Amino acid sequence: SDPSRLEVTNKLCRDVLGSFLDGILPLPKCVRSSSSNEEISIDEQLFRDCLDILSSGAISVKATRCSSGEDDLDTGKEPTQITSAAAAVAAAKKNVLSKLERKNVMENVVPLVLSLYRMLQSKKS
Secondary structure, X not given: OHHHHHHHHHHHHHHHXXXXXXXXXXXXXXXXXXXXXXXXXXXXXXXXXXXXXXXXXXXXXXXXXXXXXXXXXHOOOOHHHXXXXXXXHHHHHHHXXXXXXXXXXXXXXXXXXXXXXXXXXXXXX
């Protein structure tokens, strides 16, 4: 669900990327291609998996689907009224979740990724 996607994004950034930034987990010396035959350390695999998940489209908030109106027969209201009301609620929920996702990315993800970028740049030079 969309709220769980936001929570997973927060936890990945805070717990995993934050651990690399705080020095709790060592940064990989170099990121090898996945086709490399060399043994990959657990820390490097964790780093790679975290970045893969965060860059995946599956982690972003999706459009919410409203009910089809099949359960509307018991309410006594016309299905079109309930369907349009459910669609309005779903659209409002999607709008709020999209704003939360944007805020989360700007406040949590971007600063961590920029700090990580700066740290990797300083280690490279």
